[in-house]
Amino acid sequence: MKAPDRISEFTSDRARTRFHTAYDQARARLWPAPPETVVAPTRFGEVVAYRFGSAEGTPVVLLPGAGGNALSWTPYLARLSAHHPVLAVDPIGEPGAARQTAPVPDEGAVVECLAEALDALDVRRAHLVGMSYGGWLALRHELRFPGRAASLTLLDPAGFGAVSGRFLLWVVAGGLAALTPGPLRRRLAGPLGNATLRQEELLGLLRASLSFRRRLPAATPLADAELASITVPTLVLLGARSRLYDAADVAERLRGLVPTADVEVVPDAGHDLPVHSPGPVTDRIEEFLAGR
Structure with missing residues (x-):
């Protein structure tokens, strides 16, 4: 599916300033040891990556x-x-530090943007870890550039069926709940299956991002033949309560099509899996990456 021939942007200069103020404050508060900031030019604009750890x-x-x-x-x-x-990435087309200068009209362009950013960052081979749309992008990148990824880790990834009204309702409900008073918002987190509503340190940033108009193509569904061609070591963690799809069905499909994939369904978590269960998810990622 093609995206409109437009650039992702904020609704006004004031909204942009408000977001970047909240973004910079959150980075300073949450990342007390400043990482190295690297700008990666692409034909679609500048991706920004933050480098942590050893070189x-x-x-x-x-x-x-x-x-x-x-x-x-x-x-x-x-x-x-x-x-x-x-390398923690701020992609083009998302609310963050990246700067978009040209439309990203379709799936191929999204993948090319990531590939060009990795080239600019001098990353020849990488362990790609993606949540939701980022997981779909990691899969699409591997299909386009097989073998460039040393491994794939996918956290409740998109691309396993069309986006449903149920999922869109979940997104809208979460956005509205973010605007409610703190006690009510925190109570709503459980019934809505959205642990982000309990993230007080990111709440201002979440509210500020509501004024961002995202103009990227939707995650196109992955065909059986495409999944069957994946040979790189792959870890897939799915939220049992995900509103994006039936996690049990997706797990069964992946186990049948991708023999190199280790697929697990995480109880109690939904599409909010990375926020809901960061400790267990990190444990599993570290175990998966050990020795690779």
Whole structure:
């Protein structure tokens, strides 16, 4: 599916300033040891990556979900960067530090943008870790450039069926709940299956990002033949309560089509899996990456 021939942007200069103020404050508060900031030029604009950990070894590249940025990975950074070089990415077309200068009209362009950013970052091979849309992007990148990824880690990834009204309702409900008073918002987190509503340190940023108009193509569904061609070591963690799809059905499909994939369904978590269960998810990622 093609995206409109437009650039992702904020609704006004005031909204942009408000977001970047909240973004810079959140980075300073959540990342007390400033990482190295690297700008990666592409034909679609400038991707921004934050480098943590050692410079030695195969880097772990962290790709956020739709509407997210590198701050989404805050609970994971200390542990992952203790054993691996880590690059947390602000992609083009998402609210963050990246700067978009040209439309990203279709799936191919999204993949090319990531590939060009990795080239600019001098990343020849990487462990790609993606949540939701970022997981779909990691899969699409591997299909286009097989073998460039040393491994794939996918957290409740998109691309396993069309986006349903049920999922869109979940997104809208979460956005509305973010605007409610704190006690009510925190109570709503459980019934809505959205642990982000309990993230007080990111609440201002979440509210500010509501004024961002995202103009990227939807995650196209992955065909059986495409999945069957994946040979790189792959870890897939699915939220049992995900509103994106039936996790049990997706797990069964992946186990049948991708013999190199280790597929697990995480109880109690939904599409909010990376925020809901950062400790267990980090444990599983570290175990998966050990020795690779």
